[in-house]
Amino acid sequence: MAKRHICLVPTTLLWVVATLSARAAPPDVGIQKMLGAVSSDRIAATVKTLAVFETRGNYSDPNQKTRGIGAARRWIFDQFQSCSARLEVSYDTAKQGSTDVTSVIAVLRGAAEPGKRIVVAAHYDSINLRVKGAQAAEAPAPGADDNASGTAVVLELARVMSQYRFRKTIVFIAFAGEEIGMVGSTRYAARARAGKEQIEAVFNNDIVGANVLGVTHNIIDGSDDATGTPDGETGNRLRVYSPDSPDSASRRLALVVQEAAARYVPALKIDLIPTADRFGRTGDQAPFQSNGFAAIRLTSASEDTASQHTANDLPEGVSAAFTAGVARIDGAAIATLATLLPSR
Numbered sequence: 001m002a003k004r005h006i007c008l009v010p011t012t013l014l015w016v017v018a019t020l021s022a023r024a025a026p027p028d029v030g031i032q033k034m035l036g037a038v039s040s041d042r043i044a045a046t047v048k049t050l051a052v053f054e055t056r057g058n059y060s061d062p063n064q065k066t067r068g069i070g071a072a073r074r075w076i077f078d079q080f081q082s083c084s085a086r087l088e089v090s091y092d093t094a095k096q097g098s099t100d101v102t103s104v105i106a107v108l109r110g111a112a113e114p115g116k117r118i119v120v121a122a123h124y125d126s127i128n129l130r131v132k133g134a135q136a137a138e139a140p141a142p143g144a145d146d147n148a149s150g151t152a153v154v155l156e157l158a159r160v161m162s163q164y165r166f167r168k169t170i171v172f173i174a175f176a177g178e179e180i181g182m183v184g185s186t187r188y189a190a191r192a193r194a195g196k197e198q199i200e201a202v203f204n205n206d207i208v209g210a211n212v213l214g215v216t217h218n219i220i221d222g223s224d225d226a227t228g229t230p231d232g233e234t235g236n237r238l239r240v241y242s243p244d245s246p247d248s249a250s251r252r253l254a255l256v257v258q259e260a261a262a263r264y265v266p267a268l269k270i271d272l273i274p275t276a277d278r279f280g281r282t283g284d285q286a287p288f289q290s291n292g293f294a295a296i297r298l299t300s301a302s303e304d305t306a307s308q309h310t311a312n313d314l315p316e317g318v319s320a321a322f323t324a325g326v327a328r329i330d331g332a333a334i335a336t337l338a339t340l341l342p343s344r
Contacts, residue, residue: 027263031335035328037160043152044320050148051315056126059137076174080106084162094187101177103184110169116198118338119171122150122205123178129309140311144318149209153327167339185284193291202295204285208326209318210302237269237301243276249294260333268325
C-alpha cells in the first residue's frame, strides 16, 4: 500500500498533546465505573447472533428475514436503537454497481462541543473467498472473528457509553462493504472531509476476538508474524496499527490507546505497529487516513488468517473475555478524548 501524506489540523494536535501530558494522572473513577459495565457475556451473544445469519456477504439477498446481510443490518439497527433514546440511529447507503451497501450509524451527541467527533467503528460484512462463481454470493461466511468481534465491540460500547454524557460527540458505526473495497467507510470519510467535519479520532476494530497463547500469524494472505514478541507468544496482546511518520496524528492516537490500556486494562498488552496495516492488506481506517483524519486499526495479535474468509471463521475462535478487554481499551481512550462529564 502506498504511503500517503496526512494533513494535520491544529485542533487534532492540541488534543493529542493535552492527552499525552496527562499520562501521570491516576485512573478516572467515572471511566473505571463505565468500563465495569462492559459485559463479555453480551459480546459472546452478539458474536454468536451475527454468525447465525450464516453470511453477511454484501451480495447476499438483503430481503431474507433471518439470513444474509439485510437481516444482519436490521438486527444491528435494532440493537443500536435499544441502547438509548439518546442515540440517533440511521442507515447510510452507498452503491456498488446495482448493489446497496448499507452501513449502520448511531450518534451520541456531545453535551458541550457536539461538532467535535470521535468515531468508533467496525465492519459487519463477511465473505467466503473459497467459493467461486454463482454460489459465492450466498456461500456460508459466518465471519465470527472477521468481523463479528469488532462489531460486538462497537455495539457493546454504544450500549454502555450511551448511558453517560460526554463533552464531544461519539459516533458508533457498523460499516458495510469493507470486504469489497471499503465501500462504506470510503463514502463516509470522503463526505466528512467535504463537509469539514471535526473528526478528531477514528478507532477501527477489525479482527479483535482471537486470543491463543503461543499462536502467531502464519504466512497466509500477507500476515506479519515477525511483529510478535521475541518468544513468539501473542496471547493477550492487541496490535495497534498506525502509519508513518512517527509524529503523525494517527501515530499519536496509537500512543493514546497504549496509555489508556496501561491505566485501565493493564492485563492486556499493546503492540504498537508502525505501519498502516498488515503487509499487503488494509481496512476501514485507511479512507479516514487518506482524508486527513487520525485513524488507527486494532487487531488481535493472535489473528488466525487460516480461517478468515472461509466457512470456518466460527464463534468458537473468539474469546469473549479478550474482546471485552478490547472494548474497555477503546472505551477508556474514547472517554478520555471525548471527556466523560460528571453524572447529574
